[in-house]
Amino acid sequence: MGIQKLLSSLSSKNKRLLCIAGIHFIAIEGILLSFSFIGIQPQNANVIIDTHFGKLIENIDSLEKSVVENRPIAQKQFYYTLSRKNYKYLETVIEYVSPFFAKYYINGPPIRKHDIESGNKVIEPHGFQLLETFFFTDNSSLSKEEMIYEIRILRETIVQTRKKYKSVIPRTEQYFDMIQMELVRIISLNINGYDCAITKENIQETTFIFDGLLGVLEGIEEVRAKGRSLPKIKNLITDSKKYLSLNKEYDTFNRLYFITNYVKPLYSFVQKLRDELQLSSTPVNYAINFNENNLFDETFFNRYFFSINISDSTNILAQAELGKNLFFDPILSGNNKRACASCHKPEFAFSDTINKNFEYNRSGFVKRNTPALLNVMYQKSFFYDGRSLQLEDQVSDVLHAKNEMNSIPAEIVDKLRQSDEYKILFKKAFKGKADTAITFYAVLKSISEFEKTLVSLNSKFDKYIKGDKKALNQNEINGYNIFAGKALCGSCHFLPLFNGLVPPIYNDNEFEVIGTLKDPNSNELDPDSGRILITKKNIHAFSFKTPSIRNVESTFPYMHNGAYRTLEQVIEFYNKGGSSVIKQKIEHQTLPFDSLQLSVKEKQDIKYFLLSLSDNAHKNIAPKKLPKIKDPILNERKIGGEY
Ligand code: HEC
Ligand code: HEC
Structure with a gap:
């Protein structure tokens, strides 16, 4: 993701941000918390979770020390990786307790972001994904002070999140919401290259998330006492981890197999456990329905969520x-x-x-x-x-x-x-x-x-996800795995709607700068400047809403300018790294400029997968x-x- 660019965009003004940001964090997350933790019951903090917060903070301190003392890079990488491990263990809780921190200060993509809800501000990149670029690429342009500064921001946000967690301990049903959200996050973001852009440790890291999920569940007294499905869930988690450890390669990981054989059953058993405990649903109105047994059934999404x-x-x-x-x-x-x-x-x-x-x-x-x-x-x-x-x-x-x-x-x-x-x-x-x-x-x-x-929502792809193993052939399955993995398509066209509605709660649309050309054979950018016309923010020059690619078989020609007549042209555009063919680079392209290096067969399979998303619904x-x-x-x- 344009790492060189990012690094050069880090300026000294960042340093002044921390204290301002500190106040800002508290205000924003304070609002979120007061909405989501309605009717708090007296309960003890989950000791397993709290212990891991302690470990994570220790890991981050060791990382800082290794930088302060100019230790060899291998040692810095070691502490970074260890911090990630404990972070992933806690991801389920952190993402729920501090969604704003998580998105912008802990594990957001290393690019500038624009946030309307926090006062129409552009937020500089911070957090793990930015640190990853320090420790795993040859970029020495960043000063030691800047690295330390970034590590401290990360530490501070984790400390704040831990405090928040302990001051408003979630109710049991909220723990279930967060677990279900995390399962959706795993299959729609984590294994699709949302983070770990450089280390590609996505698959390995997912095993730590599973450990964390179990930690959360076992830390709840009610679950230990009354959860008849807990042993089944434990077994499924063990099996999932085994599968992950035998299939660690990001590029060849069979995502569809993993989703249908492990995550989907796990989701259903978590729902079953929820029923066994007779938990009420949370008072929050989500775009998705957490009482739905089957992941991605038609009733999983709430059609009326976005209407006033x-x-x-x-x-x-x-x-x-x-x-x-x-x-x-x-x-x-x-x-x-x-x-x-x-x-x-x-x-x-x-x-x-x-x-x-x-x-x-x-x-x-x-x-x-x-x-x-x-x-x-x-x-x-x-x-x-x-x-x-x-x-x-x-x-x-x-x-x-x-x-x-x-x-x-x-x-x-x-x-x-x-x-x-x-x-x-x-x-x-x-x-x-x-x-x-x-x-x-x-x-x-x-x-x-x-x-x-x-x-x-009833294409061949949906039928496969719902359990009809014959609905997709090998090319289509392979196509999805490349789409969601090596080709990074799934990091913008999110499962299962394949538009820019962001998982796991699907309540916000992403806009992206991909550098659509005037026509597929030109080396000129299309002149339509996109979202900047509305927000007047420079980072939105040539930015467009990520459209759904369901039914692309029938929606040709493609892109906002309709200049791409075939799917081959679209796939080739991405393969070349968007607008990378233009001499003067667009400043804020959010699509990596690097070629995807897709083989002819890989490109074909992506196309087969795209065609499996048609259902001809409402045609007549x-x-x-x-x-x-x-x-x-x-x-x-x-x-x-x-x-
Ligand atoms: C002249 C052709 C044309 C007609 C007639 C037309 N549309 Fe559209 N529609 C478009 C175009 C082009 C866009 C995209 C415009 C843009 O993004 O600036 C659009 C966008 C939309 C969108 C937004 C889709 C999205 O995903 O953001 C909706 C919804 C829509 N139209 C519904 C309608 C309805 C309802 C009518 C009749 C009242 C209508 N359109 C008439 C061409 C048309
Ligand atoms: C960085 C985010 C991003 C990534 C990665 C990405 N897309 Fe897109 N995609 C978009 C955006 C934004 C548009 C709309 C662009 C426009 O209209 O100019 C789009 C448009 C499309 C369209 C046209 C849809 C239509 O009906 O016009 C197709 C097809 C498509 N993408 C497929 C893919 C495939 C295949 C991949 C992977 C090889 C991919 N996308 C990767 C963001 C992304």
């Missing part, structure tokens, strides 16, 4: 049905010739097949390629640059846009009110509002409810006819629009 208008839920099905009609009805556009489905066509996963679609007056083309809408509801922000935070706002944006549908709310409502059929549909969907049921709000809400029905969903309108001219309008 969920309280208006009396007739969601009727709203979605109405929304479907509206989605295909060109009456929503100024000239009655353009519908949402003009660009978002169900037979292409709700995208289209041209680079960029026509503008409203057909004089030119809109700015970007039409994205697919299957699984669109599983996102925190919408559009390539994330400028919209609600599906309803997004719909409004498109309806108003002069170059897209060029419409005015009052006119839409007037036209719809001329239809008796629409009147009935609106009344059914929005109860008790008689004739006034037809409102602009109702239009937006129904279309967004329709969009929330566009679930697509278009209504057979549109509601009648009194005006005969309007009645000639075409389902899905004319262009």
Whole structure:
């Protein structure tokens, strides 16, 4: 991940940050804690966990000492590795107790990050992954003082986290939440190259996480007393560790085998144990459902998590049905010739097949390629640059846009009110509002409810994960393993949605700078500057939301500019290291510049895997006819629009 760049970006101003950051940490994590630890029960701290915190702090002290005393590099590496071991043991707890520290100060990627929640600030890289670049690459440009400074930040955040852990000891059900989160983290991040970018110790380190999981469980009195599934879980953990120690190589690790044979059963048994203890669910509303027995079943994700208008839920099905009609009805556009489905066509996963679609007056083309809408509801922000935070706002944006549908709310409502059929549909969907049921709000809400029905989680890949071992062939399985391993795709397109919604709680979208070119054969960057237009932050120049790659079989052409017509072109782009072909490097590319060195067979297998993510869901969903309108001219309008 652009290590040289990172190191040079570390400046002396970092040194002033610690005390400021200290206050900042406490404020942020304080808020998080007060939300997540509601109704604390008196309980003892888990002694096993607390002991490991002590060990970790000792390890970090030894690391600092080895730097202060200019010890040989091997000794520094030794203490780094030892610290990692105890950190991984504690990862389950640390990530839960201090998510903000974990993300930015303990184990975040070694790149600058932008955090809206903490006051729209750019945060410099800190923590283990940054230290890894000091101790495992030949970069001497960093002073000893700077290294010591970074080690101290790490120590401080661990000390603070330990204090927090002891002051608000989690309740038993919260321990279960954190264990389930950690299992998701293992398969979607840890073994997919989220950390250990240089040492590649991901597989080995996962064994320490398993030790930690067991430590957490065995430290809970209730579990020891009443947990009938505990022995089974212990056995599964032993077996998982055995498998990991026999298959340590990152590049060849069979991720799908490991997930389906070890982690998935373990997840189910943890859930079973939770039931045995008759634990209530935690009061926190998550984007995923922790009471779901099976990892990644359709009900694992909460489709309504990202909506604000969920309280208006009396007739969601009727709203979605109405929304479907509206989605295909060109009456929503100024000239009655353009519908949402003009660009978002169900037979292409709700995208289209041209680079960029026509503008409203057909004089030119809109700015970007039409994205697919299957699984669109599983996102925190919408559009390539994330400028919209609600599906309803997004719909409004498109309806108003002069170059897209060029419409005015009052006119839409007037036209719809001329239809008796629409009147009935609106009344059914929005109860008790008689004739006034037809409102602009109702239009937006129904279309967004329709969009929330566009679930697509039943591809061959899903069938395999759910237990049908024959659903994927060897090429596809190999393709996934390269995708998630050597080719690093899975570190941005996260399992199982394969978009940028970040595991393990899937409540935030990532934006990335990959350096999409003007076209695959050029050595010019595409001029669209992406998210910087919204945030005005330099690190967001050429940054785009990571899209889902489910159904890519039908979503060609690819990328925000639609310049890549085939999957081969996309894979080759990544193989070369994004914009690395351009003379002048983009400053904040988050994709490594290095070539992935993929063989012809590896590239092919990635493609086979990508094709296994299709399920043709909702392909034939278009209504057979549109509601009648009194005006005969309007009645000639075409389902899905004319262009
Ligand atoms: C002219 C073609 C066109 C029409 C008509 C159109 N869209 Fe889009 N849609 C796009 C393009 C292009 C984008 C991406 C724009 C961007 O990111 O700046 C988009 C983005 C979206 C997104 C965000 C997807 C994501 O993952 O971020 C949604 C949702 C969406 N459209 C729904 C609709 C709905 C609902 C309608 C009808 C009210 C509609 N669109 C009409 C072309 C169109
Ligand atoms: C650093 C994060 C990152 C990594 C690593 C990454 N991607 Fe992407 N991917 C993105 C972003 C961001 C986009 C959207 C870029 C744009 O629109 O210009 C994207 C777009 C795509 C698309 C186009 C989807 C569409 O419908 O337009 C495909 C296909 C894809 N990636 C596949 C892959 C594969 C295969 C790999 C590994 C070889 C990979 N990605 C690695 C972030 C990443």
